Amino acid sequence: MQSKRAEKNSPSMALMAVFLAYALVMGIIENRIPFDFFVPGVKLGLANVVILASIYLFPARDALKILLMKCLLTAIATGTGFSLLYSLSGGLLSFLAMVTLAGLPGNPLSPIGVSVIGAVAHNFGQILVASAVVGALSVMAYLPVLIVSGVVTGILVGVAAKGLLHLARRHARHVWKKPRKIL
Amino acid sequence: MNRRDILIIATFLLFAGVWGAVKLVAGFGDARDAEAVAEISVAGKIVDILPMSGEERDVSIVGALGPLTVRVGSGTAYVAASSCPSQDCVRAGKITSRGQCVACLPNRALIRVKGGATANANSEVDAIAE
Numbered sequence: 325m326q327s328k329r330a331e332k333n334s335p336s337m338a339l340m341a342v343f344l345a346y347a348l349v350m351g352i353i354e355n356r357i358p359f360d361f362f363v364p365g366v367k368l369g370l371a372n373v374v375i376l377a378s379i380y381l382f383p384a385r386d387a388l389k390i391l392l393m394k395c396l397l398t399a400i401a402t403g404t405g406f407s408l409l410y411s412l413s414g415g416l417l418s419f420l421a422m423v424t425l426a427g428l429p430g431n432p433l434s435p436i437g438v439s440v441i442g443a444v445a446h447n448f449g450q451i452l453v454a455s456a457v458v459g460a461l462s463v464m465a466y467l468p469v470l471i472v473s474g475v476v477t478g479i480l481v482g483v484a485a486k487g488l489l490h491l492a493r494r495h496a497r498h499v500w501k502k503p504r505k506i507l
Numbered sequence: 508m509n510r511r512d513i514l515i516i517a518t519f520l521l522f523a524g525v526w527g528a529v530k531l532v533a534g535f536g537d538a539r540d541a542e543a544v545a546e547i548s549v550a551g552k553i554v555d556i557l558p559m560s561g562e563e564r565d566v567s568i569v570g571a572l573g574p575l576t577v578r579v580g581s582g583t584a585y586v587a588a589s590s591c592p593s594q595d596c597v598r599a600g601k602i603t604s605r606g607q608c609v610a611c612l613p614n615r616a617l618i619r620v621k622g623g624a625t626a627n628a629n630s631e632v633d634a635i636a637e
Binding site: 437454460463471472 | 508509511512515516519520522523524526527530548550551552606608610612613615616617619
């Protein structure tokens with residue numbers, strides 16, 4: 325009985341694994357194709373396409389599992405201890421903002437708006453940690469730059485996530501019995 | 508993208524624009540007599556302060572991860588070499604004007620310009636680098 329209910333409410337382990345794999349591949353692609361021509365260190369946040377789509381498709385706790393696994397596995401594969409700290413600080417703040425906004429009744433924001441706020445929240449979380457790490461608040465002076473870059477990357481990621489959501493709803497309709505209404 | 512999305516995007520851009528403009532205007536009133544210096548700190552502790560005028564010279568500092576070479580002189584300061592894996596601090600390039608900074612997060616190092624003239628509106632953006 326218990327397992328039957330779990331089956332109904334959450335996506336299969338296989339689907340979550342597919343999404344986690346998507347997120348990891350996005351991370352690898354991003355490492356290979358740097359996007360930081362204008363501001364070194366700024367990232368496009370391709371993996372966020374998958375996280376954002378997961379928020380719309382899966383229950384929040386399952387989307388959170390995908391995010392945490394993605395941060396952990398990326399850090400083990402490519403990063404240092406510090407990079408886990410940065411990706412978690414930005415990732416969790418961004419996740420919290422996006423889950424809250426995507427879950428609002430009546431969907432006041434489209435995935436693009438949710439993505440923009442998520443990207444800005446991500447950058448804000450990272451600059452907070454960066455300030456603490458170098459021990460100087462003057463790093464905050466770059467917040468305007470990071471807000472603008474968050475808006476730009478947020479729009480791009482939002483458009484991509486919308487595309488992914490359309491595909492997911494078209495090709496795997498049987499998986500999501502009651503897909504959350506979007507757009 | 509609906510109207511509320513556009514409103515949120517516009518709010519963010521307006522906020523960033525106003526902040527940038529205020530910073531720029533605030534800079535004009537300040538005295539320019541002080542000589543520009545590069546202040547180097549690691550984990551919040553100042554390890555060196557160097558005038559940015561004069562010939563370029565290298566300063567070796569010990570970061571949290573390993574050594575870091577900062578080159579200061581000819582009105583600029585930049586990270587010439589770093590022991591960090593990402594090298595974003597090296598790629599961040601030169602800083603010249605007051606208020607600008609380059610950070611190397613793995614090394615917990617921060618180089619910032621104090622005193623001297625402020626940045627122009629069209630000055631290049633430098634970076635927070637991991």
